[in-house]
Amino acid sequence: MGKTYIDTVKYTVYADFIVSGLVEKPDVVGAVFGQTEGLLGEDLDLRELQKNGRIGRIEVEVATEKGKTKGVIKIPSSLDMVETAIIAAALETVDRVGPCEAKIEVKKIEDNRNQKRKKIIDTAKSLLKRLIETQIPESREITDMVRKEVKASGVVFYGPEKLPAGPGIELADSVILVEGRADVINLLKNDVTNVIAIGGAKVPKSLVELSKKKEITVFLDGDRGGDIILKELLNGGTEIDYVARAPRGREVEELTRKELIKALRNKAPVNQEVGPSINQAEEKKNGKNSDKKKKREEKKEKEEVDDSPVEFSEEMFKEEIGSLKGRLKARFYNRDKEVIKEVSVREMLPTLQKIEGVKAIVFDGIITQRLADIAKSKGVAYVVGIKIGNINKKPEGMKLIAMS
Structure with a gap:
């Protein structure tokens, strides 16, 4: 194929020709011009x-057969499609090549x-396939590497005891x-x-000092060890909120x-979260006799319990919560609406x-999931507080009432 001598070839005209005689390429080109x-x-x-x-440049391919010449004409064009089509149509008007008859037919x-x-x-x-096969796995490796580095490098040390901490410990108003x-x-x-x-x-000591300046939330494991740690912190002078x-x-x-976010959202004031397991551990130190006595008393009280429905008025709760507000106290009522205990x-x-x-139960605090679960297990019908916290599973047959 010869050189076209044009910068941009938009279209190429293809035409077949047949000449009733023997001719050369220049003869065909000359006939066209x-x-x-x-x-x-x-x-x-x-x-x-x-x-x-x-x-x-007009290109011609020729072949001879039985005294006739056949071939293909190719014309590259940078004209628009309309002008190229007109040029192509003009080729079919050529009817002779030299002294011989000819026929040209544009094919496409x-x-x-x-x-x-x-x-x-x-x-x-x-390129896309190569990108997917080579680049994406590399990106994952980089991501994993960065994540691992962040885990280790993000830990700083606080105080003379070099306590492991996050980098935001100094600037935050609250600390976990x-x-x-x-x-x-x-x-x-x-x-x-x-x-x-x-x-x-x-x-x-640095933790105790920190607790005096910032709002403190203790985030404990869900086992008995968490209650022990909470007790140690309180006894050690840490001001926990x-x-x-x-x-x-x-x-x-x-x-x-x-799970982390959910647990932190369900946090409760420390004065409501002194774990029962701590108190149970202290009770065990008093010996088995007190446990037996407690069981006898519980059995006797259960035998005397009346299972009929109990109704309390909202007006009564309003009056009681008003008298408790700001005192951080809780009152327990029996079915006769009598106060049987204030703690x-x-x-x-x-x-x-x-x-x-x-x-x-009427108290000056927030109703938590833990309180609701324990109250349900003890047969409590009403729990009245200042506010209802994040209750994921409301116990059936028990009313939770918020009276701010």
Whole structure:
């Protein structure tokens, strides 16, 4: 194929020809130029168009057979599709090549840009496939590497005891206390940076000082050890504001992001969260006799319990909550609407587990899921507080009432 001598080939005209005699390529080209000259005017004259670079070199392929010449004419064009079609139609007006009769028939006009588009699509597919196979796994590796680095490098050390902590510990107004370094790393991985580890059984002095300046939430594992740590912190002088707990039997370091957020949202004031297991441990020290006596009393009280429905008025609750507001006290009522016990909110849960015959509780605090569960197990019909916290499972047959 010869050189076209034009910058951009938009279309190529393909035409078959047959000549009743033996001719050469220059004879065919000369016939095309000669017999179309002046046919379409100056603007579409083949010679002028070729000089101006609007059409390329006319290419001819010839073959002889039985005294006749056959072949194909190719004309590259940078004209628009209409002008190219006119040039193609003009080829069919050529009826002689030299002294021999000839016939030219245009077979097709090929859009060269379609070939380029196909090549672009094929190349794009190849590049995309290569990208998916090589680049994406590399990106995953980078992501994993960065995530691991963040877990380790995000941990800083606080105070002379070098307690593992998050980088946001100094700037935050509130701080979350957890048991160990693994808990800190899990919280950092889930974008919680205002966290610090207790770092041992002995309460660090820097932690006590920190609790005097910031709002403190203790985030405990969902086991008995969490209650022991809470007791140690309180006895060690740590000023705790809220307590959050992992689900029962789970540890903070193994919680997912959703579980962490849910547990922190369900935090409760510390005066409501003195764990019953702590009190039970202290009771065991008093010997088995007290346990037996307690069981006898509970059995006797249960035998005397009346299971008929009990009704309390809203007016009564309003009056009682008004008298308790600001005092951090809790009152237990029997079915006769009599106060059978008044305790501090801090002692409410352990006292509720020991006492029987309670049908209503009115207290100056937030109703938590833990309180609702214990109250339900004790047969309480009404729990009235200042506010209802995040209750995921409301006990059936028990009313929770908020009276701010």
